[in-house]
Amino acid sequence: MIGQICVSILLAGLTGLAGCRILDQRLEAAQAEHLNAYIRVRAGREQQMFEDARRLNRAAEETFRRRLAVLQDVPVDAEFDRLFPVMPDGTRRSAPGLYDGTTLSTGDYVFGIGAFLADGAMMTDTEKRRYLAGFHTVRAVGEAYLGRFSNLYYFTPDRRMVMFAPEREDRLVFYRSEAPADFDLRGDEDAALFDLRSNPNSEMRCTALSRFVYADGGDRAASACRQPVRDGDELLGAFGSSISMTETLATALEMPPSHGVNMLFDHAGNIISRGPPPAARAGREQARAVLAPEDIMTMLRLDPRPFGVFVVPDGGWMIAFSRIEGPSWYFVSVVDLAPIRQTSRSWAQILALLVLAAMLGALATGAILGREKVKPVA
16 A cells, blocks of 8 residues: 555656646747747837838938939039038038028028038038038938938038937037037947948948937937948948937836846947846846846857747746847847746646545545455445
8 A cells, every 4th residue: 555655656746747847848838939929029119210210311312312413513602601601710510590490592491400511611512512412411301201300410521510400409509609620520430331341332330329419418328320322432421310219228128028127238249228127036136137148148149040039048038039220239038937937836736736636535445445345244
């Protein structure tokens, strides 16, 4: 009898282990399917913003080429001097009416324009025509996209820029009057943008996050998406738009998957934004609350897929990711698998107890029936 009880306990334990393994696999598969759908929807929302920026820059390039072709044989000195007069410091800056609102000689109404043209007194006719084409492009295309983007600008590596940004709280005063004559508006990443070796197809590139140049402080972050324009190997300039990312970074962290946390990484693997750790791990130290960012990026760089879901080698976490084209960012959701493991163990224990109870009940019933059969007749 004791031997049979031991066998029953062993069989119940094996059944529980098998049940736990099967439940783990089923729950993980269900979680992976859910995360796959989740990451595509959430990352798609972030990706759409950069796809819109790509369309904006392409529209600007097409408009610029048409405008530039029309201006090739047209005298531009008088109009250029009226729109961008030479300042005492040698720069050219936009006339005040271009931002406040004025009517051009063509009858078109223009507003929201600010410009800073370094060494403006020495500009050639070719450069003037390009900046006039850029001026007409940013005011026309920028206004058409105003509901989606708050600015559009044309610039070249020679420290010259004309921008449409009617909703900027600073009214572009920095560029229109305050920037010193030697102000260098070139960013650290412009070299990679303009270099044919690093950008041979003149594709749109987005910069890393930075504070707005006109802001004195605060946490307002932006990414500039820019696309160079070339005629063969000759650089004609570039169009770009600075996209405010403050709200995007906040919304990216909202509504993470159950038992998970959302993260944004830049192209170098640095954390841009990270939500709080899952509730079950909230009381632990940071190193144990969520996987280390460098470990996550190491695994992501080994995965060539544009998006996907995988379980980390130690089995404790499930990662869903999607690459965001343009800035080359990663949208990542990291889900703690401990609750799934706990659920599997709980149901496995219940299953083992049920099996053990059934087997012990069968043994007890068999023993009772056996005693009945050998009971002597009175």
